[in-house]
Amino acid sequence: MNRFGLVVFDLDGTLVDNRAGIKVAFDATLDKFGLPRMSDMDIYAGIGKPILERFETELPVSRDTALEMTDYFRSVYLSKGHTGVALLDGAEEALRRIRGAGIKTGLATTKGNNGTQMLLRETGLDRYFDLALGLTKEFRPKPYPDMIEHVMDRLGVPKERTAYVGDTPIDMAAARNAGVFPIAVKTGIALGITDLEELEESKPGMMIGTLRELPGALGI
Numbered sequence: 001m002n003r004f005g006l007v008v009f010d011l012d013g014t015l016v017d018n019r020a021g022i023k024v025a026f027d028a029t030l031d032k033f034g035l036p037r038m039s040d041m042d043i044y045a046g047i048g049k050p051i052l053e054r055f056e057t058e059l060p061v062s063r064d065t066a067l068e069m070t071d072y073f074r075s076v077y078l079s080k081g082h083t084g085v086a087l088l089d090g091a092e093e094a095l096r097r098i099r100g101a102g103i104k105t106g107l108a109t110t111k112g113n114n115g116t117q118m119l120l121r122e123t124g125l126d127r128y129f130d131l132a133l134g135l136t137k138e139f140r141p142k143p144y145p146d147m148i149e150h151v152m153d154r155l156g157v158p159k160e161r162t163a164y165v166g167d168t169p170i171d172m173a174a175a176r177n178a179g180v181f182p183i184a185v186k187t188g189i190a191l192g193i194t195d196l197e198e199l200e201e202s203k204p205g206m207m208i209g210t211l212r213e214l215p216g217a218l219g220i
Helices: 019-032 040-045 051-058 063-080 091-100 113-123 146-155 169-178 196-201 211-217
Strands: 006-009 104-112 131-135 162-166 181-185 206-208
Touching: 006 146, 019 040, 019 063, 051 063, 063 113, 091 104, 091 211, 104 113, 104 146, 113 131, 131 146, 146 162, 146 169, 162 169, 169 181, 169 196, 181 211, 206 211
Parallel strands: 006 104, 006 162, 104 131, 162 181, 181 206
Antiparallel strands: none
16 A cells, blocks of 8 residues: 555646746736836746735735736736746656556645646646646635645545645645645756755655656655
């Protein structure tokens, strides 16, 4: 019997490089609201945080304006967010092998749910998940455990037999808050989403270079 009956994944920086699509939506939103564009580095460094939170904390705008910007960002992202998206090393093969071993797979990301489902369809990853969730008003964002807990409840796997795979300290905190095994993948470092020191300080239960290493690390 495998140690894990369920592996839940983050999306951006873990399974895909979606920086180009996110930048397109960011640039369009800032232009629309007459704000100066952010540097690529600043855009990428916030990937994984809810977009409303980013607008509220990173820009000199009111909450009402941040809400309007969030709606506009999401509308642009739904039409252009797949621009330049690429699967990260070993992502598809890891999902295939995990499912082939009889382990269930889930996805829990703070990307909005409509954008999440669009990106999964565009990349063909949708067929590899028993349940894939993006952020809705039903859930608090990571590092709260809400989405991970919902995936476990829906798929009927206890926390003791669940792992969460992500590329940021927020992902590792969400995994710990949900009581599941945290696995860090270093791919977000090269994408400018996090850095090695921050990831190490988040104290993952396991750290791997790319998802190509994940099946072996899980013993399958």
